[in-house]
Amino acid sequence: MIKFDNVSKIYNEHAVALEGVSLEIQPGEFVSIVGQSGAGKSTLLKMLIAEEKPSAGRVFLDSIDVHQIPLAKLSILRRRIGTVFQDFRLLAERTAHENVAFAMEVAAATNEEIERDVPKVLELVGLKDKAGNFPRELSGGEKQRVALARALAHRPDIIMADEPTGNLDPLNTWDIIRLLMKINDLGTTVILATHDREIINTIERRVVSLDRGRVVRDEARGRYIL
């Protein structure tokens, strides 16, 4: 279970990213975090993998306070969460295949598993033919899909996707969303940050709406209302 307990992130009085956010996410849930750009979606997600530290409040994953974990041990937590970053963050010196394989290597997958799963996952996101390409040779949408493949490959407990469809055309967007829902059906918790109204209104899952750093709505079958 994921729990945000009265979390605030205040850079200074003019830049308040989050203010008193409390939130619980159960295992196996599919939660969308919505809000305008600057509402604090990304900051909230970054808190979970301890990329950002809260100014106040605590973040728990299975009753472990994420921000009490020493730097050297954070890797163990992060392996449990597959993250799709808004800016992709692929390893520039590695091919699409190697980027996905890296996440599996990190998660201690065997060579056989890597050889078997990486092509499968790349196929799943529609990039079978681009396995040997470096990120600089891929379009924005392709990079985004590599990022998604990397987040999925080692079968984490939680998938956290920050605007994973931002660079995709509608057709690709729906492929990705369907993929996330399918993974969710198999038991993986999915946290999706987006400002895509159509997606939210169509999937009919839990929606947490953020506005200027505060939770303004949290509905089990939410719609995009701001």
Place this chain on the structure above:
Amino acid sequence: MPLVETIKRVTRSGLQSFVRNGWLSTATISVMALTIFVMTSLLLLNVITQSLIFNLQDRIDISVYFKQGTPEDEIAKVRRDVEQLTEVKSVQYVTPDEALAVFKERHKDNPLLLESLAELGENPLEATLNIKARETDQFASIAGFLEREMYKPLIDKVNYSQNAEVIGRLSSIIGGIRRSGAILSFVLAAVAVLVAFNTIRLAIYTARDEIGVMRLVGASNWFIRGPFLVAGVLYGIIAALTTTAVLLPVVGAVSPKISGFLLTGTNLFAYFKQNFWVILGLELAVGIALGALSSYIAVRRYLKV
């Protein structure tokens, strides 16, 4: 995951980035090779300096002139006494006849001098002990020893006082060369190390974002650091081998000139060949330590994500 597999993955990844960043690797290796070159040159320079100092010292001696007619056994006794001194490195006894022979040989082109010598009828030269000290600053105490009362009746003169100034100056020059050589070596070595260290730091600086991403994806610190260490070690090994390959012919070409110029009689090339494995080992050790340590320190900053 078994450790062997982790090491394999880390090594493969290090080799891969080494090859893919070919230019960066080449540049880094060049700088490291220069560093190792400087250090090896300092070592060889030290060898030359040592032999130069040794040569200078070897040329300095003091001579004890015995009065005409001093019996040989008395001289032998003095010689034994002098040889007992810890400061004394060697004592050479020159009989009046030997001294005469040397004198004649040296002045064989000067008939006037030889004629007047013949006119003299007897050998005017005195028996001599040539004494060498272990260190140049020990001559004073040896001279002091010879000025004792008991030797007065036998000894005509000790030429220390005439040469004291020259010996003293040489002694301070030798000390100066040693000191400044040590300081210069230290400074140059430090500069070389810093340059190499910063080059590696820059190389890793270009990978700082990647390191951050690896952290966020959940890679452990050693899994991230490992490939950089592998690359660093590889830089060091290749740099050391390159340096040796360049240095060997260079020393071969320069060595006779140095020997000729400094008259040291030291064959630098022979020294290099004789100590080849030791020098190569040192270069490898410096290269590997520098590469690995610099990488380790440089990566550490970017692991704080």
